[in-house]
Amino acid sequence: MGGFSVGGPIDGPAGEAGPVGGRDRVDVLLASARGGDGEAFRALVEPFRDELQVHCYRMLGSVQDAEDLLQETLLAAWQGLGSYEGRASVRTWLYRIATNRCLNALRTGARRSPGGAGYRSEVSLPEPTHRRSELSWLEPYPDVLLEALADRVPGPEARYEAKESVSLAFLTALQQLPPRRRAVLVLRDVLGFRASEVADMLEMTENAVTSALKRARAAMGPELPGSGRGNAPLPDSPRERRLVNDFVRAFEAGDVDAVVALLTDDARLTMPPLPLEYQGLEAVGQFLSTVALRDGVQYVLVRTRANGQPAFGCYLRDPRTPILHAHGLLVLTLTGDRIAELTRFHDNSLLPRFGLPRSLRA
Known part of the structure; x- marks a missing residue:
């Protein structure tokens, strides 16, 4: 089964032509940021802020956790500028930091309690048709925070898949995957990173990435964007x-x-x-x-x-x-x-x- 991609790299290897205006400008910003110029660092990472927050949201299912992990990612990037060698693009480097921060949060349980976990109905609830073993961490994500990402996606089919990749059905199924398979699926199929890039980000072999992706796709089944589910009406149609x-x-x-x-x-x-x-x-x-x-x-x-x-x-x-x-x-x-x-x-x-x-x- 082939993957889908709704947000492939928007800057090339080592940060060449992309939203910050080309490789030369990236090099200038990097040099200034490494010298302690906070404004240069902000100019370097700002084009990726929105998509990194959505990435953390896909991984964690929580808007509040995503905001926290985005700030951790940017702080870690600022502190780690000296070790960034430019072999990968700035975007890929930031995604590596963000993904591993999310995996650490999932592994250690360092997350906010899901809002509404203590909800009690005023009346007895009828017996459900299905009862999960755990609380769901999923929170809704405001569309206003997705508008900038949708504008970057070319073509109606790609835009439709971009919407599907943040749908509640997709995210509910995604949260059931083990964290590392979740990361592989998002990085490969949603964001379009190559297997070699994902292997480097997660310190896995390419074979391990391929195996994890196959298992994740099989578990997601019909909830994969572009997999033939019934088409929803276009927004505001x-x-x-x-x-x-x-x-x-x-x-x-x-x-x-x-x-x-x-x-x-x-x-x-x-x-x-x-x-x-x-x-x-x-x-x-x-x-x-x-x-x-x-x-x-x-x-x-x-x-x-x-x-x-x-x-x-x-x-x-x-x-x-x-x-x-x-x-x-x-x-x-x-x-x-x-x-x-x-x-x-x-x-x-x-x-x-x-x-x-x-x-x-x-």
Whole structure:
């Protein structure tokens, strides 16, 4: 099976022509940075900041952890300038540091606790169709942080795969891989690094990289971008707007039957970090009627986007007050003209990252 690549190297070997303006300029910036010029260092690494943060997010599943690891990466790069010999591009060198920092964090458990891990429902939850053995570390990623990356990807097919490579379905499956296989898959198939480059980054043999990639692809199966899953409507297309509008009307009205009518037969509802899954129309419908939309509970949904998909800040109506209180973030995964997955994040601390307030006035 061939790989896919949504972000191949944007500067060549040893940092030649790329976003910083060519090999000569890279050499000048490197010399200045090694002399202690912080502005030169920032000019050297700034073109890669956004993609490095997304890389850390893919590896860790957490926006907060990704931000922390990005800062660790840049600090390590600044402190390690003297040992950078220029045999690899600046981009490859930075990815080596970032990947190994992420692997260290995964190995030592030096990560933030997943937000919402202590969530307790006000009512008993129905028995899930599937229960994972561990909490999910996955958090949603604001689309506004992905816009600069999408602009660099040429062609509609490549842009579609770029969106798929940060989809919740892909990332959920990615988090199930052992860390080193996860790193190999991301570096080879998502970022387009050569096997020899990945072997050097991870201090593995090329044969070991090839074996790890084969195992990772087999485990990911249909969640690999470009592997033939049902096409979602293009962002902000008439198809997407129509489906999203129908969902908002049904959900805000508390009409469970109308919501279920918009779902695929195998639709799934999950609530990271809780290790619970509800799959199929009956299970999802039961959850909505007994928990989310029980007894006339009503929401106002404020639109945003996460992981290349439609998302909403959820605000709970209270008939006794005009204030609407935040109740987490809901992300839709669309397939064709239906909704394949509802992912509900109960952690209200995520909302400010999407420019959403903790409360609204009705």
